Amino acid sequence: MTKKKPTILTKLTSLALLTTIIFLILKLTDVIFWQWIWVLSPFWGVLGLNLIIALIKDIVKDIKEH
Secondary structure (H helix, E strand, C coil): CCCCCCCHHHHHHHHHHHHHHHHHHHHHCCCCCCCHHHHCHHHHHHHHHHHHHHHHHHHHHHHHHC
Protein backbone atom coordinates (compact mmCIF):
# COMPACT_ATOMS: atom_id res chain seq x y z
CA MET A 1 0.00 0.00 0.00
CA THR A 2 1.52 3.30 -1.09
CA LYS A 3 0.90 6.53 0.72
CA LYS A 4 0.19 9.68 -1.25
CA LYS A 5 2.47 12.58 -0.46
CA PRO A 6 0.43 15.63 0.60
CA THR A 7 0.48 18.45 -1.93
CA ILE A 8 1.42 22.00 -1.07
CA LEU A 9 -2.22 23.00 -1.38
CA THR A 10 -3.22 20.37 1.16
CA LYS A 11 -0.56 21.62 3.53
CA LEU A 12 -1.68 25.25 3.06
CA THR A 13 -5.30 24.29 3.67
CA SER A 14 -4.37 22.48 6.89
CA LEU A 15 -2.27 25.43 8.05
CA ALA A 16 -5.08 27.88 7.26
CA LEU A 17 -7.60 25.74 9.15
CA LEU A 18 -5.33 25.55 12.19
CA THR A 19 -4.66 29.30 12.07
CA THR A 20 -8.37 30.08 11.72
CA ILE A 21 -9.20 27.90 14.73
CA ILE A 22 -6.51 29.63 16.79
CA PHE A 23 -7.76 33.08 15.75
CA LEU A 24 -11.36 32.06 16.56
CA ILE A 25 -10.40 30.89 20.03
CA LEU A 26 -8.45 34.07 20.68
CA LYS A 27 -11.34 36.24 19.43
CA LEU A 28 -13.99 34.38 21.44
CA THR A 29 -11.91 34.57 24.63
CA ASP A 30 -11.33 38.33 24.14
CA VAL A 31 -7.57 37.98 23.82
CA ILE A 32 -7.59 39.75 20.46
CA PHE A 33 -9.99 42.47 19.38
CA TRP A 34 -9.78 42.07 15.62
CA GLN A 35 -12.66 42.43 13.23
CA TRP A 36 -14.20 39.15 12.09
CA ILE A 37 -12.88 39.63 8.55
CA TRP A 38 -9.31 39.35 9.87
CA VAL A 39 -10.09 36.43 12.16
CA LEU A 40 -11.45 34.46 9.21
CA SER A 41 -8.89 35.72 6.67
CA PRO A 42 -6.79 32.51 6.54
CA PHE A 43 -9.92 30.59 5.51
CA TRP A 44 -10.89 33.13 2.86
CA GLY A 45 -7.33 33.27 1.54
CA VAL A 46 -7.12 29.53 0.95
CA LEU A 47 -10.62 29.45 -0.50
CA GLY A 48 -9.63 32.17 -2.97
CA LEU A 49 -6.40 30.37 -3.82
CA ASN A 50 -8.31 27.14 -4.51
CA LEU A 51 -10.74 29.00 -6.78
CA ILE A 52 -7.91 30.63 -8.72
CA ILE A 53 -6.14 27.30 -9.21
CA ALA A 54 -9.39 25.66 -10.34
CA LEU A 55 -9.97 28.44 -12.87
CA ILE A 56 -6.43 28.16 -14.21
CA LYS A 57 -6.78 24.38 -14.56
CA ASP A 58 -10.08 24.85 -16.42
CA ILE A 59 -8.56 27.42 -18.78
CA VAL A 60 -5.56 25.20 -19.51
CA LYS A 61 -7.88 22.24 -20.13
CA ASP A 62 -9.96 24.31 -22.59
CA ILE A 63 -6.81 25.48 -24.40
CA LYS A 64 -5.55 21.90 -24.75
CA GLU A 65 -8.90 20.75 -26.19
CA HIS A 66 -8.84 23.38 -28.94
